[in-house]
Each structure stands twice: as C-alpha cells, then as structure tokens.
Amino acid sequence: MDITPNDIDIYLMEVKDAIRKNRYRIERNSRRKDNQNLFFTYAIDETMTKDILLGLTAMDFSEILQNEHKGYEHEKLYVFGKDVDLLERMGDTSKTVSLYIKFNKMDNSYVIVVSLHEQKYPIKYYFK
Numbered sequence: 001m002d003i004t005p006n007d008i009d010i011y012l013m014e015v016k017d018a019i020r021k022n023r024y025r026i027e028r029n030s031r032r033k034d035n036q037n038l039f040f041t042y043a044i045d046e047t048m049t050k051d052i053l054l055g056l057t058a059m060d061f062s063e064i065l066q067n068e069h070k071g072y073e074h075e076k077l078y079v080f081g082k083d084v085d086l087l088e089r090m091g092d093t094s095k096t097v098s099l100y101i102k103f104n105k106m107d108n109s110y111v112i113v114v115s116l117h118e119q120k121y122p123i124k125y126y127f128k
Contacts, residue, residue: 034117
C-alpha cells in the first residue's frame, strides 16, 4: 500500500465534513454486537462519539481493507485506532480504551461507521 499522510488527511477531511453535517451513522445492528457493547459498557453518548471521530488524525490510521460483502466489493474500508478515556457505565472508574474504528465513505459523501468498539487485538499504525 502506497499511501501518504496527506492522502489520509484528505480522506478524514471528507469524513469529518459528513459527520459535522450529520451525514453518518454508526452500525448497531445485530451483526455489530461489538459496537453495541461499547455503548453498554461505557458511558458514551452521541456527542462524545462525534468528538472521538472528529479527533482522528492521519497518525491514527492503520490500513485500508477491501469490503468483502457480496455486491460491495468495490468499496474500501479505512481502519483507525484511537485511545480514549471512558467512564465505565457500572461504577465510577474511568479507563483508557483502545478503539477500533472502521469507516465506509460512500460516493454520495455519506459515512457509515462500520466498527466502533474496543480493539480485540492491538492494531498496527501505518505512520507510527
């Protein structure tokens, strides 16, 4: 993969523009239990989620994946990681949580946050 920080900055600029305009959604369907669990485990709301997504930088970039779902093979999914402090929902303990974030930016500038959950495995950052 031959990609520069500037390429990711441009991608993030478009993603963040969509998020600011509320042209995005976070997948929370039955196939996205990990995403649901983030919101069950931690006291995180829409505003905090937006702040996390808007705070991403090229240094948080990990990789670009090919969408493997039938009929969507032309789509590219961008993966990021971010360490954030979150308050546990049950209790009063705050902890640093390493998030796995995966975007699908559609041709119409709508953004689907495919993954937003705790990392299951440490990710490799492309520019670090």
